[in-house]
Amino acid sequence: MARDGKIIVYAAGTWDMFHVGHLNILKGAKALGDILIVGVSTDELVRKYKGHHPLLSYEDRYAVVAACRYVDMVVPQRDIEKEDQLQKLDVDILVVGDDWWDKKVKGHAYMVGNGRRVIYLPYTEGRSSTALRQSLERFYEEQKGAERL
Numbered sequence: 391m392a393r394d395g396k397i398i399v400y401a402a403g404t405w406d407m408f409h410v411g412h413l414n415i416l417k418g419a420k421a422l423g424d425i426l427i428v429g430v431s432t433d434e435l436v437r438k439y440k441g442h443h444p445l446l447s448y449e450d451r452y453a454v455v456a457a458c459r460y461v462d463m464v465v466p467q468r469d470i471e472k473e474d475q476l477q478k479l480d481v482d483i484l485v486v487g488d489d490w491w492d493k494k495v496k497g498h499a500y501m502v503g504n505g506r507r508v509i510y511l512p513y514t515e516g517r518s519s520t521a522l523r524q525s526l527e528r529f530y531e532e533q534k535g536a537e538r539l
Contacts, residue, residue, distance in 0.1 A: 396423070396424035396425055397422070397423030397424050397425070397482045397483065398423060398424070398425045398427060398479060398480060398481050398482050398483070399419050399420070399422050399423035399425065399426050399427070399481070399482065399483045399484075399485055400426075400427050400428075400429065400472075400475070400476060400479060400481040400483070400484050400485065401415060401416065401419045401426070401427075401428050401429070401484075401485040401486075402428070402429030402430075402431065402467045402472060402475075403415075403428075403429070403430070403431065403467075404430075404431045404436050404440070404444055404451070405428075405430055405431075405451045405454065405455050406436070406444040406445050406446055406451060407445055407446065408451070408454045408455070409514075410514060411487075411513065411514030413458070414511070414512070414514050415485065415487055415511055415514075416428065416455075416458055416460045416461060417460050418485070418511040418512075419460070419483075419485040419511065420460035420461075422483050422485065422509060423482060423483055425462045425463070426460055426461055426462050426463075427462065427463045427464075427465060427479055427481070428455050428461050428463070428464050428465070429464075429465050429466070429467030429472070429475060430448065430451050430452045430455055430464055430465070430466060430467060431444075431448075431467045432448050432466050432467065432468050433447065433448045434468075435467060435468055435469065435470065438470070439470050448466070452464055452466075465479070470496055471496050471497075472484070472496045472497030472500070473496075473497055473500040475497075476497050476500055476501065476506075477500070481501070481506065482506055482507065483506065483507045483508075483509055484497050484498070484501050484506070484507070484508045484509070485508075485509050485510075485511055486508060486509070486510050486511070487510065487511060487512075487513045488510040488511060488512055488513050489513040495508065
């Protein structure tokens, strides 16, 4: 247990174009402990590991996540490797969407190796920032095509 016996839960992500899937993860994560700390990937980190710019700036994504009633604290996630962040924050539970179940989740080995937990919460099917981005691109292309008519 961490701080005054309170269970600290950590969830990290890009949180671009905040949607109901994000809300479901944060709500589920908060239900697992007393303090929910959320890491928001910096713009530089998103470009590095996703290969594109986030639609919303880090500052905007940070503000949206911080406004969520389930979130107690927001911190920048500057590195895909989470071990230092998890250790510094003395995290008891790392929360990850179950769409990452078969992937190597950064921080998993650290958490398990230190007697802490990693919990995979259900992915909200059909809801993702990638899907929203693709929908926006299709919409934009359709609008351009309609203007030509």
